[in-house]
Amino acid sequence: MARRFAALAGLAALCLPAARARSVTISNVVPRRATDGAILDAHDSKIFALYDQYLWYAASYGNCTEPAGDSGCATTKVGACGFQTNHNVTLYTSPDLVTWTNAGVVFGAIGNLPPNSVLFAPKTVFNPTTKRFVMYFNYIIGDFSKSFYGVATSATPTGPFELAVANVPLRYDDNGDENLLVDDDGTAYLIYTTLSHGHGMSVERLAPDYLSSLAASDPSQSSGIFGDGGVEAPALFKRAGVYYAVFGSCCCYCGSGSVVSVYTAASALGPYTKRGALAAPAGAGAVPPFGSQQTDIFEYTDSAGAAQFLYVGDHWQSAPDRLKSHDFTVWAPLSFTADGNVTTAGFQASFTIDVA
Numbered sequence: 001m002a003r004r005f006a007a008l009a010g011l012a013a014l015c016l017p018a019a020r021a022r023s024v025t026i027s028n029v030v031p032r033r034a035t036d037g038a039i040l041d042a043h044d045s046k047i048f049a050l051y052d053q054y055l056w057y058a059a060s061y062g063n064c065t066e067p068a069g070d071s072g073c074a075t076t077k078v079g080a081c082g083f084q085t086n087h088n089v090t091l092y093t094s095p096d097l098v099t100w101t102n103a104g105v106v107f108g109a110i111g112n113l114p115p116n117s118v119l120f121a122p123k124t125v126f127n128p129t130t131k132r133f134v135m136y137f138n139y140i141i142g143d144f145s146k147s148f149y150g151v152a153t154s155a156t157p158t159g160p161f162e163l164a165v166a167n168v169p170l171r172y173d174d175n176g177d178e179n180l181l182v183d184d185d186g187t188a189y190l191i192y193t194t195l196s197h198g199h200g201m202s203v204e205r206l207a208p209d210y211l212s213s214l215a216a217s218d219p220s221q222s223s224g225i226f227g228d229g230g231v232e233a234p235a236l237f238k239r240a241g242v243y244y245a246v247f248g249s250c251c252c253y254c255g256s257g258s259v260v261s262v263y264t265a266a267s268a269l270g271p272y273t274k275r276g277a278l279a280a281p282a283g284a285g286a287v288p289p290f291g292s293q294q295t296d297i298f299e300y301t302d303s304a305g306a307a308q309f310l311y312v313g314d315h316w317q318s319a320p321d322r323l324k325s326h327d328f329t330v331w332a333p334l335s336f337t338a339d340g341n342v343t344t345a346g347f348q349a350s351f352t353i354d355v356a
Contacts, residue, residue: 011150021303024098027350028330034102040092041325043314044121047298055157056092057124061324071252072316078116078142081324082253085109087119091158091160096355106159107135107152116142125182127210135161136178149175151211169216170204172197181236182208189268191236191245197228199245203269229265234296242340243245243268248294257291262342274339290347292330303354309334
């Protein structure tokens with residue numbers, strides 16, 4: 001396993017001895033720290049496994065001070081905390097989901113995007129055909145009336161990633177949060193929010209190199225807009241032949257978190273059927289149990305070799321020192337019923353899993 005990982009150009013520096021199955025405890029109340037002791041500045045992120053490593057590509061917002069109150073969007077003016085032009089993408093690596101090493105900044109808004117650009121939601125995958133790492137990200141120029149998806153690529157996980165496409169044409173425009181799924185056959189799909197269509201959700205099939213959407217010229221390569229309106233922060237994953245589109249109600253850097261709805265389909269392009277919610281309020285005005293905004297659902301392998309899934313959400317406004325870089329992330333294991341629906345235990349201060 002480690003030899004295959006190292007065989008990919010530039011990966012040798014990340015390789016550790018082949019991981020053995022181990023029991024690990026994941027905390028949602030203690031700040032996640034890298035091996036250098038620093039709190040992880042990891043948000044709007046995506047995690048995936050490649051051979052003997054978990055790769056966590058995340059937006060780093062820096063040490064800006066968040067505004068008081070539940071919402072971190074007291075102002076969305078460029079320059080405010082959460083809307084600064086110096087956002088970077090940092091790579092963290094781990095053999096076991098608890099021991100994280102900061103592998104450095106792999107991409108940044110400055111020098112890659114137009115002036116006055118704000119970068120959000122970097123979602124990175126590996127293309128097994130081109131052998132390149134492909135990062136989609138959302139960015140605005142000045143304000144949300146100019147919102148786009150860019151794509152950066154690299155031959156190595158540590159980059160530097162180079163801008164390959166500045167504005168990805170899609171079936172729907174004016175885009176917000178997004179995520180990626182690489183299917184078993186290597187086909188990639190983009191799930192995204194279209195702001196100009198009621199903050200609705202859509203899925204599109206990407207070209208084999210992952211740099212463009214086939215739905216831009218062929219609507220049949222799109223799911224169309226589905227689900228409730230006013231949603232964002234999606235994840236798309238597949239389990240036992242079922243595709244899961246999971247996303248939450250709009251929650252602009254909100255501290256209370258958002259309701260997370262689950263949709264399933266037999267095809268990545270749908271049609272999707274609503275199955276329920278991962279995190280629903282217990283009553284009127286109640287805080288959703290996760291207290292976070294979903295950023296990803298990722299797959300890991302347990303000690304028995306079975307595929308398992310973890311929810312990851314950003315707990316905005318949670319840092320005791322009010323620094324956005326120190327906001328917590330909330331993790332939760334998913335459980336699946338016999339009919340394919342998803343359940344969780346809600347927020348847990350900590351939980352233990354077996355990781356191979």
